[in-house]
Amino acid sequence: MVLFLYFYIMKKYPIGIFDSGIGGLTIANAIKSVLPNENIIYYGDTEHLPYGEKSKEAIQSFSKRIIRFLLTKRCKIIVIACNSASSVADESVTNIACNTSIFNVIDPIIAEVSKISTKDNIGVIGTKATISSGIYEEKLKKLCRNRKIKSLATPLLAPMIEEGFINEEISNTIIANYLSSTQLKNINHLILACTHYPLIQQEIKKYYRNNVNVIDSANIVANYIAKKLEEDNLLNNEKLSEYNFYVSNYTDSFEKSARFFFEEVIKLEQVNIFS
Numbered sequence: 001m002v003l004f005l006y007f008y009i010m011k012k013y014p015i016g017i018f019d020s021g022i023g024g025l026t027i028a029n030a031i032k033s034v035l036p037n038e039n040i041i042y043y044g045d046t047e048h049l050p051y052g053e054k055s056k057e058a059i060q061s062f063s064k065r066i067i068r069f070l071l072t073k074r075c076k077i078i079v080i081a082c083n084s085a086s087s088v089a090d091e092s093v094t095n096i097a098c099n100t101s102i103f104n105v106i107d108p109i110i111a112e113v114s115k116i117s118t119k120d121n122i123g124v125i126g127t128k129a130t131i132s133s134g135i136y137e138e139k140l141k142k143l144c145r146n147r148k149i150k151s152l153a154t155p156l157l158a159p160m161i162e163e164g165f166i167n168e169e170i171s172n173t174i175i176a177n178y179l180s181s182t183q184l185k186n187i188n189h190l191i192l193a194c195t196h197y198p199l200i201q202q203e204i205k206k207y208y209r210n211n212v213n214v215i216d217s218a219n220i221v222a223n224y225i226a227k228k229l230e231e232d233n234l235l236n237n238e239k240l241s242e243y244n245f246y247v248s249n250y251t252d253s254f255e256k257s258a259r260f261f262f263e264e265v266i267k268l269e270q271v272n273i274f275s
């Protein structure tokens with residue numbers, strides 16, 4: 001009876017999601033599509049954006065603050081919807097949540113890529129923080145020592161997307177410039193290791209003319225989370241979904257860009273949890 005009550009209450013609690021800004025809304029959007037009954041609380045640390053240019057210690061410290069905030073909102077699980085934060089989220093970060101599971105956006109991709117033939121070359125693009133952490137290589141090589149991985153930091157892409165330069169001449173030029181790098185030569189699959197990049201997936205696919213499999217990270221993460229919630233008996237059965245969005249530094253432009261990321265009009269509320 002006690003256990004039944006525990007799950008009855010827990011199921012209704014929201015999924016906490018955070019990112020350095022609004023890129024993680026691509027993950028929130030995918031979770032909303034796969035799990036339409038779930039309540040979502042989103043925190044975008046727009047004050048400290050971009051995480052991709054910050055030190056490991058700074059990103060860990062921001063992440064801990066945000067996790068504490070999401071715990072006060074009684075989140076049943078927390079998703080680190082930022083590759084840069086996920087890449088440095090060691091136990092010092094995840095252990096602060098005690099009874100709440102914290103998921104990163106890297107492990108679901110690793111699980112998916114592990115199904116790909118080891119003869120194929122895997123490319124990874126992401127922020128400087130993600131690529132310099134070497135986390136994708138480390139995790140993929142742990143599963144298969146001979147796996148060939150080619151990584152490239154593409155730091156201009158996140159600010160470009162954030163500014164709304166999508167499917168324009170300038171964005172296609174920047175994308176082509178990065179993807180033509182010899183560093184990514186002969187890849188068969190490309191991991192979009194930044195939560196902003198699903199928004200330029202079509203341009204990337206167009207660049208490769210379907211010769212490279214572009215891995216759809218947002219949907220992979222959303223399906224992974226859905227499976228975990230189901231396994232833990234935490235899926236919300238009632239259609240009561242409510243979405244709340246918080247940012248550390250509010251600007252009109254973020255609210256406008258957020259529409260592209262979440263695919264509906266949303267209201268961002270400023271909550272400073274850092275002072």
Ligand code: DGL
Pocket residue numbers: 019020021023024049050051052053081082083084085127130158193194195196
């Ligand atoms: N969303 C972040 C990521 O996935 C990129 C933006 C940033 O540098 O903060 O790494």
